Amino acid sequence: QEQLVQSGAEVKKPGASVKLSCKASGHTFSNYHVHWVRQAPGQGLEWMGIINPTGDSTRYAQKLRGRVAITMDTSTSTVYMELSSLRSEDTAVYFCARELAWTFDVWGQGTVVTVSS
Amino acid sequence: QTVVTQEPSLTVSPGGTITLTCASSTGAVTSGYYATWLQQRPGQAPRSLIHSTNNRHSWTPARFSGSLLGDKAALTLSGVQPEDEAEYYCLLYYGDGGAQSYVFGTGTKVTVL
Numbered sequence: 001q002e003q004l005v006q007s008g009a010e011v012k013k014p015g016a017s018v019k020l021s022c023k024a025s026g027h028t029f030s031n032y033h034v035h036w037v038r039q040a041p042g043q044g045l046e047w048m049g050i051i052n053p054t055g056d057s058t059r060y061a062q063k064l065r066g067r068v069a070i071t072m073d074t075s076t077s078t079v080y081m082e083l084s085s086l087r088s089e090d091t092a093v094y095f096c097a098r099e100l101a102w103t104f105d106v107w108g109q110g111t112v113v114t115v116s117s
Numbered sequence: 118q119t120v121v122t123q124e125p126s127l128t129v130s131p132g133g134t135i136t137l138t139c140a141s142s143t144g145a146v147t148s149g150y151y152a153t154w155l156q157q158r159p160g161q162a163p164r165s166l167i168h169s170t171n172n173r174h175s176w177t178p179a180r181f182s183g184s185l186l187g188d189k190a191a192l193t194l195s196g197v198q199p200e201d202e203a204e205y206y207c208l209l210y211y212g213d214g215g216a217q218s219y220v221f222g223t224g225t226k227v228t229v230l
Binding site: 035037044045046047050059061062063095097101102103104105107108109110 | 224
């Protein structure tokens with residue numbers, strides 16, 4: 001069964017960084033783009049960014065540009081999302097999702113990130 | 118900043134029909150926005166129902182259909198079931214000038230009563 005398995009919950013202090021992982025299980029990322037999406041408590045979905053299948057091209061939401069970095073380790077079929085200079089507003093559930101030709105077919109289970117002093 | 122607007126909430130009776138819409142602050146939504154419609158139940162990850170405006174996935178019930186309605190993308194639920202009560206989001210692709218970005222809609226809470 002093709003899945004995306006995300007890393008566990010994180011608690012961080014304001015100003016710190018967090019690096020989340022999203023590992024493909026039962027498949028690889030060849031041909032697929034991988035997106036990161038987040039959802040603050042009680043809020044809607046927010047698109048954060050995308051990495052291409054070979055991991056050498058990324059695009060980020062303008063709001064997060066400069067604080068977010070998405071990388072890929074093709075040898076382990078794992079995509080990472082690092083968010084720096086964390087603020088309380090970054091408290092959210094973070095999801096990864098794979099996409100092919102604008103078709104989002106597999107999502108990770110989500111990772112809770114809590115930013116609190 | 119681009120804003121994608123959906124109805125905040127809609128209520129429908131079981132067996133009824135309901136249409137959700139998705140509007141872009143940049144102008145008319147066309148097929149080039151490759152509209153995706155997702156369903157999210159509380160505590161769960163989103164699940165795509167419709168991709169590229171009007172294409173169902175293999176797991177999407179036939180009662181869900183996507184279209185362009187005027188200058189918006191639309192999701193129609195026909196013969197609504199109690200399990201359709203959920204939050205629905207559209208997702209639009211903005212590819213002009215090589216920007217390649219995506220924006221989620223504000224979401225519509227569908228209540229089945």
